[in-house]
Amino acid sequence: MRTTTAQQDFIRGIWKENPVLVQMLGLCPALAVTNSVANALAMSGATFFVMSCSSVLISTCKRFIPHEVRISAYILVIATFVTLADMLLQAYAPAQHKELGAFIALIVVNCMILGRQESFSSKNSVFRSLLDAIGTGVGFTIALVMMGGFREILGTGSFLGYPLFGPNFEPWVIMVLPAGGFLTLGFILLAMGAIEQRRKDRAERKEEPVAEVSS
């Protein structure tokens, strides 16, 4: 039974169920490689590729994969595409490949990809699964580039390598160090929490137009 439209499949992953910011999946790459925008882009490109390819392949083969060994089968498919992505990056973007290092191989254990296969691709048509994968991939990219942007602008005073503030800017070195990753994501989550809280308050106020005197 279909409860969502194709459009919803696509949109859902971008904001409402954003893999990094809402579901807290795929945190390792989101924190580890976002010390510059270029790295964040390379990482999300590789993840996007692995995600779309494995979603298409798994939803194509969903009838042939026995239920008992499905997780192992998914991991195998994902690992194959990760190996491909690793080789492609090494051939076409050797500088990024060197920067990202072991984290390309670690896309295999990104719970976000496995999660989408288990909860969506194994039950839906090829086209829907591709849409879902692209939506989630775009959501992942937005989260990574946002973090990479914050950390690179504050940590080095430049964006994609172009200086922004002139020579008087003192870079916040902490932002490109590991601690900065935790803090950036923490503050983004606090901001999202504040927005959510405000929306909830407004909805409550609409339901009860008579304001309480004591508050």
Add this chain to the structure above:
Amino acid sequence: MNEQTLFSIFFSAMIVNNFTLALFLGLCPFMGVSARVETALRMGFANIFVLVLTSLAAWFLNTYILETAPFLRIISFIIVIASLVQIVETAIKKLSPALFRQLGIFLPLITTNCAILGLAIFQTNRGYDFLQGLTFAIGAGLGLTLALVLMASIRESVEFSDVPGIAKGTGLVLIIAGTLSMAFMGFAGLF
């Protein structure tokens, strides 16, 4: 062949390049099971056990099998880790049901813990031999346990304090983790 001494490998893996706080590996259990000190300790020990086994398996694969087919590295590592965890789970279930009940869901979850695969890949990239790999695994495992227990102790004492409503949950945990990570930065450059 790597020329580092065992001592520096051990301390580098445990403190300076702590897997969780400096390399961001194994964050899922760090966020998920760090609410109680006791569960954190248990999770840490389960991790050390699997890390050591993985290190041995990765060394064996690298030395005897993968020399002829290096492109199969990622696939073979993940399969070996998944089956190792499965074997350990079955063995513990048979040998010590009490321990099995205590570990519960944590054992199967270790398969998708990036720290395990990360260890195997780092070990390969740095060319550690048998003993170096073993030291690396124990150091990394102790480092994970240390980070988990520190985090759990802080969270236990923060639980009843009055934090703003929006900061409750993951946001607060991440900021605490950032502070912890800053503290660990003090060790940078030691080795």
